[in-house]
Amino acid sequence: MSDLAPFAARQRGLRGTLGWIWTVLGPFLGLILITVLFAWMTRETGSFLTLYNWRTIAVQTVVVGTAALGMTAIMIAGAIDLSVGSTVALVTVVVAMLVKRIDPALPGDLRSAGLALVVAMVLGVLVGGLCGAINGSLVAGLRVVPFIVTLGSYKVYRGLAKWLASSTTVYVPAESKAWWLSRILAPEPEPRWLMIAPGAWALVALAAALAIVLRYSLFGRHVYAVGSNESTARLCGVNVPKLKILVYALAGLATGLAGVLQFIYMSATGDPTTADGLELKVIAAVVIGGGSLSGGEGSVLGTLIGCLIMSVLDNGCVHAGIPNPTQDVIIGVIIVAAVTLDRIRRGGS
Amino acid sequence: MSDLAPFAARQRGLRGTLGWIWTVLGPFLGLILITVLFAWMTRETGSFLTLYNWRTIAVQTVVVGTAALGMTAIMIAGAIDLSVGSTVALVTVVVAMLVKRIDPALPGDLRSAGLALVVAMVLGVLVGGLCGAINGSLVAGLRVVPFIVTLGSYKVYRGLAKWLASSTTVYVPAESKAWWLSRILAPEPEPRWLMIAPGAWALVALAAALAIVLRYSLFGRHVYAVGSNESTARLCGVNVPKLKILVYALAGLATGLAGVLQFIYMSATGDPTTADGLELKVIAAVVIGGGSLSGGEGSVLGTLIGCLIMSVLDNGCVHAGIPNPTQDVIIGVIIVAAVTLDRIRRGGS
Amino acid sequence: MLLEMRDVSKSFGATRALDGVSLAVAAGETRALIGENGAGKSTLMKILSGAIRPDSGSLWLGGEPFAPRGPREARRKGVAMIYQELALAPDLTVEANVMLGQEQTRLGFIRRRDHQRAVAQALGLLEHPDIHPRAKIRDLGLGARQVVEIARALVAQARVLVLDEPTSTLTSRDAERLFTIVDRLRERGMAIIYISHFLEETRRIAQTYTVLRDGRTAAHGTLAETSERAIITAMVGRALSELFPRTPRAPGTPVLELSELAPRHGNRPANLTLRRGEVLGLAGLVGAGRTTLLRAIYGLHPVVAGTVRVAAFPDRAASPRARIAQGIGFASEDRKGEGLALDLSIEDNATLSALERHSRLGFLNLSDRRRAVAGLMESLRIKARGPRDRAANLSGGNQQKVALARLLHQQADVFLLDEPTRGIDVGSKAEIYAMIGRQAAQGRAVLMVSSYLPELLGVCDRIAVMSRGLLSEARPAADWTEHSIMEVATRGAG
Amino acid sequence: GGDGAAPAGAAGTGPRPVVLIGFDASEPLTSALRASKIQGLVVQNPLAMGELSVKTMVAHLEKQPVEARISTGETLVTPENMNEPAIDRLIHPPQVENSGGASLSGAKTKKWRVMVIPKGTTHEFWKTIHAGALKAAEELGNVEIVWQGPQKEDDRVLQIQLVQSAIAARVDGIVLAPLDAKALVEAVEAAVAKGIPVVVFDSALETTRSVSYIATNNYNGGVLAARRLGETLGGKGKVILLRYAVGSESTEQREKGFTDTLAKEFPGLELISDTEYAGPTSDSAQQRAQSLATRYRGKVDGVFCPNESSTDGMLRALEGAGMIGAGK
Ligand SMILES: Nc1ncnc2c1ncn2[C@@H]1O[C@H](COP(=O)(O)OP(=O)(O)OP(=O)(O)O)[C@@H](O)[C@H]1O
Ligand SMILES: Nc1ncnc2c1ncn2[C@@H]1O[C@H](COP(=O)(O)OP(=O)(O)OP(=O)(O)O)[C@@H](O)[C@H]1O
């Protein structure tokens, strides 16, 4: 947000020389504390603080993270999207079915290169964009609150996914899976110098692009304006309906990508029941990262941290060998604690 | 305002003599249309429009309806509660465990009268109230947004339920179930003159009480004020933190009652996994009924209609023999259509 | 002294809003609190009403220490306040808002009869029986909202009454009624603090004054013994030249023509021609329909019949976007609800209508934009930490200036100004009048709604009066007097 | 023991392969079995279950005597025996596409109208049940099947609502796979009281009022899995049990059969984790399994998963972590 500078100045005065470390690390505070906590809890096995495990966490965060980027834009614009989970499921089904259709029709060398996969995946992303655009058009056109519109499409897209898949799982035959497919989300990437899985890099790139767009582009400033005060935005000549459609469509592309990644994560499976409840997880990640249900607030970095906090919690609890019920309790407490901490750090309300 | 009068006049002019029928039936419009739709779809068997089926629908609405009443108050106050489903699950477990504890210790005639059940159910309602009060205290005390606080307790209460139940289902032995237990939610009530199940009457009574409190009491007034403009309420001397705690606690009692009813509905079973996703259903019912995520709006009648719309959709789809995927699509479309209709009826935005 | 505030200080982060301010009011006294925008008046009063707590200093009420922990306590001890930023719950009715926090109950239930009586009485005192107690605040205009706010304070039966710019949205008729009531309350022994930027008004109503400047007490004394010039000098730190400077200008070609324009709800068809190099004023009572007319021109309010023709542009379907493209700029009277996105920074707010001026290929040049905004802040003397400060942190008057800065930044050709100087101090008013004059002299056109008649008479070339949705013919300002304007404004209503 | 295991994440040498035993068959599971990535699958016979359930119901409706308990058997499929024709039929059963079945809205065309209520509708298992039910209907010729599953798998309340709606829709008989052994008792007894007989399949229901109970012996399924795991590992090693979901009767029976047998027959096998739950879908299972796999990388020898989705998720996680060889 734009008022970071004076704010930082004020804070710096308060904290003296530790100032800039704090400024840089501040947003990561909750994440760091949780990491330390789990590192301490798993100090005997040490399996949590390994490079391999962090690569695993990266892979486990990719799908939620990608969807959460879209949701960040939507929530900054003061709207919401309950249909992300359903869209992801629909996209996995569509991609799987497309691969099954396209691949057998291709000549041999294109098959082994995985052309069908590429085409299907691109189309999958577009299907996500289409779902988003439909949401946006309904929100803008019917002027019904986004909660209801996307509650409707949450049902509709899920129904479509089941209907397309005849209510069951769509498997891509082994011979249609190109060699590179499983590498995209492999915790240990090849080539080695990639450090983290290519899919995780895609998330990072997308996040950077979105952050730049939100901060520096006209579109981004308009998104903040609409979320902060829709009447003001209209008064200033922002085409609010068009903007909403656009935000939903772009977010839909991100959700579509999340769907494609989910398809890859599930070893090229189209599952109409997958990603159930993803919407809550994604919204939670955005809110943990400082977004607001009433719009005008939220940041890409915050959302990514929110996603990581959730992933680390899930992963860490398994490493610490905490029984299932206790896990729930701990995760619940830590979510509240992390956000409380962040609120205090930012100085009240 | 001087120009309110011509506005009202215009509306009256539009509707002419049909005026008051419209005013009374208006809010029921969506519900009526859906009923007509399903009646038409099932015209050959006629099983949908039977008295027995509507009694069944009433029973199927009771749990969601009770929880939705609490949520209505919370949402009018501008807050939200994601933990309703978990609270319901926790309450079912607590009640079942209490019955198992208390009942064997009682003398024979009290046992057959079901005293243990009564005590456990009352305590169950109180546990719900306690859960709500905790939510409210955290919201008021930590000043963290309700979404996050209740996301945390959504996890915590679910975890507690699992932990208490040792991760499995808690059954009440048959000899501890009093004769009257299964009658509370039997579609065909005894005695006959009750017309609908005693549990449904409880919902009606609770709804009437809540409607009166919201409309005529000081507390109700302040709930609307806080939801409509929190800082105004504070400036005018409303004790906002106290009010929030109170709203959550009262809503918690309703949720507790919903949990008790759920326990009864599942033939006296304590199930730590039950009511998963109830929160979304309940929030949807409130929003369909005219409530707003940003507070200040909502009505008891609207919420009840919202709940009925959802129940009728579920029930009607079964009667019409619609397969699951198509059900999803139809339900999604109808939710959006019903709310759009309502928006148009109320005259725009 | 009934109320004393001693050495009160308050900082918001690096901003020192109050720096050792002292103030005292006796029972039966009305004290005017005067100062530039951002001087700290509202902050001082918020401390008194318990809304915020001072960093240091002490308060005494009726000889006892008074340290309200919140608005509740302050109210209970008899401090009633009308806030500058209207504090109403939009979803509640007029009646519920007036009675909010002071409900009369039996067994926890509202005593509706008593409420109805109290509200009817208060609205009757204010001579506004036209405001329906069951109307929702959402459906009321700003003026009516201000009346509701005053009614709330009347019901409170307080010992100390604070009015923070209560007349900024009132017409002079309503203001006169308010003064009568305030006088009556004072005579009954109430201590009253009255904040206003209208100096002549403070003379009418107050006996003593305190001037704040940059968070310090700059002067205080008895109004009868102090000249206006002395007060302004204490306030601004320099003597002010002329309040209404005239710029040489001559009306040119028409830029905006309304023919039979009929907005939905109430207003009757309006005809009006606005020429280049002209400042045209719209007078009228609250609810007369001036705002509605301006919004209809700008494309924010549905139009049922008639046309708006903007020079050199084909008449296309109106939307704010199209109007901006045609060179029209609009400043809303409701800066909190519509004028500003309070959560965004000053620079975002000031440039939102013309972001493309600082962008290439859809991306902003942030430093370029910041420079431009800093320039605007300088010229309008907006008091803030910098362009990145949140609009919500500004004082009321400074927020209004940000809204005006947007029109300048947009380089509009036609200015539609709805109560443009609402809540702005004298010094800055002079600058804004000068700005309006400059724009007119450069061949731009200004259509200005105001309820402050001296301002209309001083600034405008022509004035039209609206009454109950009917727009009178525009006549040269010299042909009007305050009296004749009020006559036309009320005639339609009477 | 875990000594000498490669340090996690070390280059080159992957950790040693893990023996995976699963439950139920789906296409990726059978192909993994063929590639020896899975060492054993315990499969049920859903086709027979669906068919027998409907036939039993009709027999009862036509006043013929029926058996109170019918077992449809459980079979251990290994890479070695999977090509036998009998077994192949088990792991490649017919399935039903979306269309099939009658609708309640139309007038009754057959003598009997039976509503079949599974636990869910999306697992392949239920699709095969559906196929079995339709097969029975076709063979009998005088019955039509209405197929309605709860929208959310594993939600007791939704299933109770379905049974209630079936009563209101006045079908002739209900064939039910109860999600809960007790919670559905009242709904079922209400149906019986209204003159609608109920056949229970797949999971038990604690009532005497049902016509018949037709199911796999799940406990025995767990026993089979434990024996296979113990034998493959040579009676020595560390084992993980990834449970399915809290309160699911049939999988809990399998888990119990598994743990009981380990304790009784294979003292050399150490259960190092049995507290994790896979959750309802295969991707929730995969998330869990992935975290488990990183935690016990190089320290685990065998894994058992008690149903299709958990096996599927575990398989993908182990493959991803390089803990499963492409055959030995
Ligand atoms: N919440 C806040 N956060 C930061 N700064 C604030 C806040 N509230 C007020 N200020 C600053 O304190 C100073 C005094 O503001 P205040 O509102 O008291 O001015 P004022 O005298 O009432 O001005 P006006 O005549 O424009 O209403 C201003 O510089 C303002 O920017
Ligand atoms: N009955 C009504 N229904 C809908 N909108 C209305 C109604 N009455 C007034 N409005 C709108 O509410 C807004 C505020 O009305 P208000 O009475 O303040 O008039 P106004 O145009 O602001 O008058 P002025 O600016 O002269 O005070 C206007 O946009 C008006 O069109």
Ligand SMILES: [Mg+2]
């Ligand atoms: Mg002020």
Ligand SMILES: [Mg+2]
């Ligand atoms: Mg106005």
